[in-house]
Amino acid sequence: DGGITQSPKYLFRKEGQNVTLSCEQNLNHDAMYWYRQDPGQGLRLIYYSQIVNDFQKGDIAEGYSVSREKKESFPLTVTSAQKNPTAFYLCASSYNPGQGNQPQHFGDGTRLSIL
Amino acid sequence: GENVEQHPSTLSVQEGDSAVIKCTYSDSASNYFPWYKQELGKRPQLIIDIRSNVGEKKDQRIAVTLNKTAKHFSLHITETQPEDSAVYFCAAPNNDMRFGAGTRLTVKP
Numbered sequence: 001d002g003g004i005t006q007s008p009k010y011l012f013r014k015e016g017q018n019v020t021l022s023c024e025q026n027l028n029h030d031a032m033y034w035y036r037q038d039p040g041q042g043l044r045l046i047y048y049s050q051i052v053n054d055f056q057k058g059d060i061a062e063g064y065s066v067s068r069e070k071k072e073s074f075p076l077t078v079t080s081a082q083k084n085p086t087a088f089y090l091c092a093s094s095y096n097p098g099q100g101n102q103p104q105h106f107g108d109g110t111r112l113s114i115l
Numbered sequence: 116g117e118n119v120e121q122h123p124s125t126l127s128v129q130e131g132d133s134a135v136i137k138c139t140y141s142d143s144a145s146n147y148f149p150w151y152k153q154e155l156g157k158r159p160q161l162i163i164d165i166r167s168n169v170g171e172k173k174d175q176r177i178a179v180t181l182n183k184t185a186k187h188f189s190l191h192i193t194e195t196q197p198e199d200s201a202v203y204f205c206a207a208p209n210n211d212m213r214f215g216a217g218t219r220l221t222v223k224p
Contacts, residue, residue, distance in 0.1 A: 033212055040219075041216075041217075042204065042214055042215065042216040042217040043159070043204065043214045043217075045212065045213055048212065058213075059213070090158060090159070092212070094212070101145075101146065101147035101208045102147075103149050103161045103164055104149075104151075104159075104161070104212060105161075106158035106159050106160070107158060108157070108158050109158055
């Protein structure tokens with residue numbers, strides 16, 4: 001979906017290093033989400049944000065942090081506390097789910113690997 | 116958050132046959148039920164969705180049915196083709212967005 005841009009497409013992390021995955025959307029969506037997908041597995045919710053300057057933990061938030069300073073941007077930091085970060089990370093956005101749930105639009109994902 | 120269970124986890128059908136994937140949910144307040152298709156290495160894409168004020172919705176070979184009393188909804192694909200091979204996810208969001216575990220559909224030519 002051209003409205004959501006994730007970068008980089010591939011990322012490598014060294015032991016003890018924090019890395020930040022970028023997610024930008026120009027769809028004027030209120031809500032944004034981060035998911036982790038392991039090979040052959042489903043989508044697990046890491047964090048989500050329904051409005052600027054507010055976000056909630058998902059099911060697997062430990063070892064991750066986010067910020068939502070702008071409506072268009074929802075970066076995800078994978079900290080050194082996340083011991084098994086190798087996965088495919090997907091960002092998504094939607095209109096405000098509090099006004100009647102809306103479909104999500106996904107970015108192309110970032111594939112993170114440990115060196 | 117909402118608990119969504121999806122079955123089966125894998126499904127193999129012959130080209131031209133029908134495929135059915137079922138999801139059950141726990142939160143009776145859920146009112147929107149989307150289905151996503153994810154091809155290998157790509158992002159999930161919405162293929163069809165239904166809201167709680169209708170029981171069935173159809174789009175060409177794809178249909179979704181909803182039973183709010185029993186809290187389950189199903190994806191039906193008729194006349195399957197090899198390009199339907201992918202992983203399919205359901206969701207029953209209620210302010211957050213959690214997905215079912217996915218169904219890997221293989222359509223054999």
